[in-house]
Amino acid sequence: MKRLAITALLVASAACAQAQEDPPLDCSNQITQSDMNQCSYLDYERADKELNAVYRQAVRSQEEMDKQAAEMNPAYVGALKALKKAQRAWIDYRDGHCDGVGYAGVGGSIQPLLINGCLARLTENRTKELRELIEGLGN
Numbered sequence: 001m002k003r004l005a006i007t008a009l010l011v012a013s014a015a016c017a018q019a020q021e022d023p024p025l026d027c028s029n030q031i032t033q034s035d036m037n038q039c040s041y042l043d044y045e046r047a048d049k050e051l052n053a054v055y056r057q058a059v060r061s062q063e064e065m066d067k068q069a070a071e072m073n074p075a076y077v078g079a080l081k082a083l084k085k086a087q088r089a090w091i092d093y094r095d096g097h098c099d100g101v102g103y104a105g106v107g108g109s110i111q112p113l114l115i116n117g118c119l120a121r122l123t124e125n126r127t128k129e130l131r132e133l134i135e136g137l138g139n
Contacts, residue, residue: 033109040116047123054130058083061134083133094122 027039062079069076098118105111 033113037109037112037116040113040120044116044120044123047120047127051123051127051130054127054134055087058130058134090126094119094126098122 025035025038025042027035027042030036030039059080062083065079066077069079098115101118102111102115105114
């Protein structure tokens with residue numbers, strides 16, 4: 001058990017030393033497929049972070065819409081429920097669709113780039129849709 005812990009520590013130390021020797025990732029000048037894959041993942045992470053922020057705004061917007069609807073007639077309440085249902089369905093669609101897109105490069109080093117690019121693109125589109133929902137039909 002002690003030997004396993006020491007081995008793990010040595011492997012982690014070697015990985016840290018290697019990471020310190022590698023130049024920092026420059027997504028404005030991607031050279032290797034690995035760089036492209038990493039940068040595409042960073043693009044997706046950025047898009048996902050923005051989506052989550054806008055989704056929280058959309059939740060508040062739909063809660064307010066439900067509050068106003070309840071004042072007119074409790075049977076009209078359902079905006080938040082519809083948003084959550086749509087978001088869950090969209091996540092399933094996005095993940096499945098992008099997995100399918102990745103099969104164009106299955107087994108190759110480009111597969112992560114294809115998947116990440118798809119995830120980022122669809123996430124950005126969904127963020128736009130949520131903003132439109134928040135702004136309402138009149139805008």
